[in-house]
Amino acid sequence: MIHFDEVALRYGSGAETLSDVSFELEPGSFHYVVGPSGAGKSSLLKLMYLAMAPTRGRISVFGRDVADIPRDEMAILRRRIGVVFQEFRLLAHLNVFQNVALPLKVTGKREPKWQAHVRELLEWVGLGDKIEADPLTLSGGEQQRVAIARAVITRPNLIIADEPTGNVDDRMAIRLMYLFEELNKVGTTVVVATHNESLVRRFPHPLMQLGDGRLDILPPPD
Amino acid sequence: MFFGSDLPLKKDASARFLPLLIGFMVFLAALALAGALSMNTVVNDWRSAFTGKLTVQVPDDGGSSDQIQRARVESVVDLLRAQGGVEAVELLSEAETRALIEPWLGSGSSLQELPLPSLIAVTISEAANPDLTAISIKLQEAAPGAVIDDHQRWLGEVLNNLRSLQLMALGLLIVVGVSAMLAVVYVTRTGLAIHHEVIELLHLIGAKDAYVARQFQRQALSMGLTGGAIGLFIAVPVVLLIGTLLAGGETAIFPQVRFGLLEWGLMAALPVLTAVIAMITARRTVLRSLTDLS
Numbered sequence: 001m002i003h004f005d006e007v008a009l010r011y012g013s014g015a016e017t018l019s020d021v022s023f024e025l026e027p028g029s030f031h032y033v034v035g036p037s038g039a040g041k042s043s044l045l046k047l048m049y050l051a052m053a054p055t056r057g058r059i060s061v062f063g064r065d066v067a068d069i070p071r072d073e074m075a076i077l078r079r080r081i082g083v084v085f086q087e088f089r090l091l092a093h094l095n096v097f098q099n100v101a102l103p104l105k106v107t108g109k110r111e112p113k114w115q116a117h118v119r120e121l122l123e124w125v126g127l128g129d130k131i132e133a134d135p136l137t138l139s140g141g142e143q144q145r146v147a148i149a150r151a152v153i154t155r156p157n158l159i160i161a162d163e164p165t166g167n168v169d170d171r172m173a174i175r176l177m178y179l180f181e182e183l184n185k186v187g188t189t190v191v192v193a194t195h196n197e198s199l200v201r202r203f204p205h206p207l208m209q210l211g212d213g214r215l216d217i218l219p220p221p222d
Numbered sequence: 223m224f225f226g227s228d229l230p231l232k233k234d235a236s237a238r239f240l241p242l243l244i245g246f247m248v249f250l251a252a253l254a255l256a257g258a259l260s261m262n263t264v265v266n267d268w269r270s271a272f273t274g275k276l277t278v279q280v281p282d283d284g285g286s287s288d289q290i291q292r293a294r295v296e297s298v299v300d301l302l303r304a305q306g307g308v309e310a311v312e313l314l315s316e317a318e319t320r321a322l323i324e325p326w327l328g329s330g331s332s333l334q335e336l337p338l339p340s341l342i343a344v345t346i347s348e349a350a351n352p353d354l355t356a357i358s359i360k361l362q363e364a365a366p367g368a369v370i371d372d373h374q375r376w377l378g379e380v381l382n383n384l385r386s387l388q389l390m391a392l393g394l395l396i397v398v399g400v401s402a403m404l405a406v407v408y409v410t411r412t413g414l415a416i417h418h419e420v421i422e423l424l425h426l427i428g429a430k431d432a433y434v435a436r437q438f439q440r441q442a443l444s445m446g447l448t449g450g451a452i453g454l455f456i457a458v459p460v461v462l463l464i465g466t467l468l469a470g471g472e473t474a475i476f477p478q479v480r481f482g483l484l485e486w487g488l489m490a491a492l493p494v495l496t497a498v499i500a501m502i503t504a505r506r507t508v509l510r511s512l513t514d515l516s
Contacts, residue, residue: 050426051422071430072430075430075431076428079427079428091420094228102228102424102427106433154428
């Protein structure tokens, strides 16, 4: 699914944020990315969801070396990846429904085909009554759920979530984790960056531990 | 749940500025086009008016009596009628001759004092190709000083000048078009810079460059049509007003605005053409900029 080989990332002329990172994620796996703030979790995720190119090393996603993928094919590859951004990145000029439906729209599919699907998902994340709301009028937790709904609406092969439960209460956090678990059970590869140790214990999966720019793969916590 | 643009381009300051700029461009382009089309009408009118026409001038030598002058003119008329291919020979009266000059020089009293030659209008059949040199020699024998004019020399000069004016008008059209394109490029690049975060998000959720370009090209088309319609709406009455003023003048050297369906169709096509150019320019600008950024 994802293969990193001796990957390094450096911003400008500073020190390497990630150094010699190598790992392979199998299809259908579930991993947490953990580590202290500034360890490079977000940078690792950005490389995985193809927002950046590595300074050195090779990255393969879905069996394709990303350095060799033409621009238009990269877009098609990205459609197979659902991303929950840490800062949500909802579009303020679109309502909740339009934000969630955006990944479907960019594929060129017609609205009637996916309208019911979007409504159903919004009901599931508890935003059935906020379908036409302006995202800026929602609480942080509600915005996060919109962002999660947008990431999973296309039923992607790979879901990458950066602190997806950071702004919701424990009950909603567990509910959202169940959503990721359900998607994982049907074959979706899931990578979740989190600081929430209780969730990691409650839903045990292997850890991608980052520290000083290095990565270690650890077994699920007991 | 109808979707508009994924980018809030309508809220940009450029969305208000560009239609006005395009409107002004289309207004100028419409005036230039109207000028070029009017001159085209004049060129065609004059060319057809002087095809197969000759004018013979028999000057008054100043010392002869009216009888002698009339005899000279009649001999010239007889000579012309005897030539092969000549369909009609018409001696113009003095009043008709003055009427011909009046649009160029006005109707003041000085016109009445001008000594005028006798003018003979000759019509030649389309198939005929008379030897003007031979006729001219015969005319000199019949009435020394008589001049034959097939109008080609001065007509050629006038038509060349009109064509130059037409080229200038078309050049102005091109300048206006290029200016509009540059404005669209500037506005599009500004939009790309303002909305770069939204564009990055669109890319991350799987949008191709062409999808992003469509957002801009739709906006450019809309702004082009709006601005174009405004420009044409103002230009048409101005063109009609200029046409009315020219038609009411005493001189015949200015072109007349006599537009048919084709001419009005070309004028109406201006905003559409401008909008399409704006759309294509926006698309190419976005695609090129995104490729350069990658």
